[in-house]
Amino acid sequence: MVGESRVLRTAGHGGKGRAVTEQEGRAPLRVEALGDVPGAVGWRVEVVETSPSTNADLAARARDGAASGTVLVAEHQTAGRGRIDRTFHTPPRSALTFSVLLRPSAPAQQWPWLPLVTGLAARSALARQHPAVDVSLKWPNDVLVAPAAHPDEPGKVAGILAERIETPAGPAAVIGIGINTATTREELPVPTAASLRTAGVPAAAIDRTVLLREVLTDLSALLVRWERGDLADLRTSYAAACATVGRRVRVELPQGDALVGDAVDVDGAGCLVVEAGGRRHTVGAGDVIHVRPA
Template identity: 55%
Template sequence: MTSAPAPRPALDPDRIAAPDGWRVEVTEATPSTNAVVAERARAGEEEGLVVVTEHQTAGRGRLDRVWETPARTSLTFSVLLRPDVPAQDWTWLPLLTGYAVQAAVADRIPEIALKWPNDVLVEERKLAGILVERIETPTGPAAVVGVGINVSQTLDELPVALATSIELETSERVDRTGLLGQVLGSLHGLQGLLGDTASLRAAYTDVCSTLGREVDVHLPGGPDGVEVRRGEALAVDDRGALVVSTGEGTFTVGAGDVVHVRPRQ
């Protein structure tokens, strides 16, 4: 019989190390932090708002997948950004966010890597998910950057079978308040790479475990509404798209679901 997990402490707003100019608000529960931040952005909120919830009850991942975990077991938050870069470089924002999360946790879990475009993995187990949404506001376009990191879930509490948490990987208790400060600091500090996508591309490629792998790319189309194309993931191009090689040539994937078929040799 599995024993019940120990009580999880709440986030301590007084100890959150927010980057300069960023404002962190902690809520006990909300359906979606992305929805809250998007509403605030449309009402004129400035860049730097961070909304964190102890329990997200209707979170969404990429492709509208449900992402929900027990209260106080995760870091679930959204950040409002207004990137001052050309529109074509906004495609790098999801990849940058994944890279920032990976960099913030790498000292605890050296094997941590990224699956294109922004899933954070330990081997093939998902540790964190990211959803970036571009919205129009009265003062111009804004990005709502949503992040969900599994922190203390047990195997029974994980949202999907092939997932993991920081505490499962390290066997150590994690202070979520301190971890939140680390992740926010990483995202804040790396924002400048949006203006230097060549450097961002090199840094991202270095920690992306998708490259060199055989992958199945799920795209809209086909008789069942989904077309699956298999090939080898060769590179990330200068817009952040994945370049895949097949027997019929290469193609690029700007948006789609990518599944790793075999482990890297």
């Protein structure tokens, strides 16, 4: 997974309408600034104008032999994929949508940590770039933001989808992330969603190019720790950043049942620990709803 070469390719990238999109916080990605992202992972970044799903496209490339560290970014994702086969659509350049390809050497039992590690990278990058915004994580694959003046009203600014792909060269991981940047309230798909704009970030302060570089830089450093097996350290970092821990939650389980209780921890396998009915339950998958205090 670790390498040195960094290659940039582009497709269908024009500058028409740049003045308007910059004013709206929707400037095209600056391709020339993405060719040398620092970090141990040798990221190779490709920007395309349109993709139905960067995860699906990158999974196909993985099966065809694409290298670890390949990053596919779409200026406009027309049929993005989320968990449980959900799809979503965002206006062009109103979000940062990309997927990364990894061919890890870490054992399979560590792979459930990949969406959590990616969430940590997105959170740290967003918090560093926009310190006036309260940024937290929602287990297992969401990033939340709220204006600093209203930290009790967070919304989902980003979602993460990690997939294991079987390829002729062995298993690979494709991790997709979509971060709502300049999306307006009217453009968001559901009332619980948010964007940097709705969290109070001025359009002029939104820079998707810088944000992408920051996320990839942080993700590179976290992946080194993950490959080394430093899960206790990652667990501490994640629990501290996770708004789910310490909250009353309702977990919609894959089999259709619901578990209501107090989220008390994230365990060494990356599972959520929920205390309910006098017992501790380990949840490896499910939709989590933060229950507001009565």
